[in-house]
Amino acid sequence: MTILIVEDEAIVGMDLAARLDAEGYDVLEVADNGKDALALFKANEVDLVLLDIQLKGSWDGIVTAQHLKQIKLVPFIYLSGQTDDETLERAKETSPSAYLTKPISNVALRISIDLAIHNFAKAKDETSNVKALNIVTKEPNATRESILQIDNFIFIKQSYQFNKVKLSEILYLESDNNYVHIITSSKKYTLRLTLNGVLERINFDKLVRTHRSFAINIDQIESFNDHEIIMGKHTIPLGRNYKDDFMRYFDFL
Structure with a gap:
């Protein structure tokens, strides 16, 4: 996950970046004003924004959030030492994912990011038919892990954080x-789920079942024969019961 930090106090911004880096997140940069934040947001793929309300320049964090939302909708979390009613009312109008008051603990930060991604994916599902995929209770140990999908990416939750994977x-x-x-x-992720459970939850038509224990991304095939499929250094079995469905993905010329 790539996070943009917008914080006018350099020491606080550097501390947040170090803490997020230690948690395994990718910090894009720390901006100290709204206009620089907007420029970074336009030029980079950002998954979440941590946004201080008090900023340098003519835009405060709330005005900055309004400008960011005009470019692309991503979850954002306000950081502030201000808890007055007027500030809170202005902040609520921009529908933030969370509002953290300083000083911010690691636990509060981690939980807020987790909930922000989860709720954002769920909201997109309700408004634009983008799947927000949560493990249902019939799956073994369902509360420990989850998969979220936003557009062409999934977020796989492991070790209390979401990892972004391009489908x-x-x-x-x-x-x-x-x-x-x-x-x-480059990586391997493990979920306590059945194969059918994962395939039902990922909206990606390139995933093809080739065996009772395997499903492949058909775009990644290098070669195949009657019994197996080669994908780089990986050899995947092609089961007899799945061969006909597999071959339907090809045009015979």
């Missing part, structure tokens, strides 16, 4: 009893 970079899914391994070109 096109998934190579294959592998079932291991009650677990599923999601393999990308």
Whole structure:
């Protein structure tokens, strides 16, 4: 996840960046005013914004949030030492994901980011048919992990944080009893789910079942024969019961 920090106090901004980095997040930059923040937001892929209300320049954090929302909707969290009614009312009009008062603990920061991503994905599902995917209670140990989908990305929750994965970079899914391994070109993620459970929750038509224990990203195939599929250094079985469905993805010339 890429996070933009907008904070006018340099020491506070550097401290936040260091804490987020230690949690495994990617901090884009720390901006100290709204106009610089807007420029960074336009030029980069940002997943979440931490936004101080008191900023340098003519825009405060609330005005900055209004400008950011005109470019692209992402979750944002206000940071402030101000708790007066007027500030809170202005802030509420911009529908922030959270409002944290300084000083900010690591636990509060982590929970707020977690909830911000979760609620944002859920809201997008309700308004624009983008899937927000939460593990249902019938899955084993359902409360520990979840998958969220926003456009062409999924966020896989592991070790109390969401990890962003581009759908096109998934190579294959592998079932291991009650677990599923999601393999990308560079990483492996493991969820306590069934393979059917994951396939039902990911809206990506390039994922094709090739075996009772495997589903592949058909765009990542390098070669195949009657029994197996080659994807770089990976060899995936092609089961007899799945071969006909697999071949339907190809045009015969």
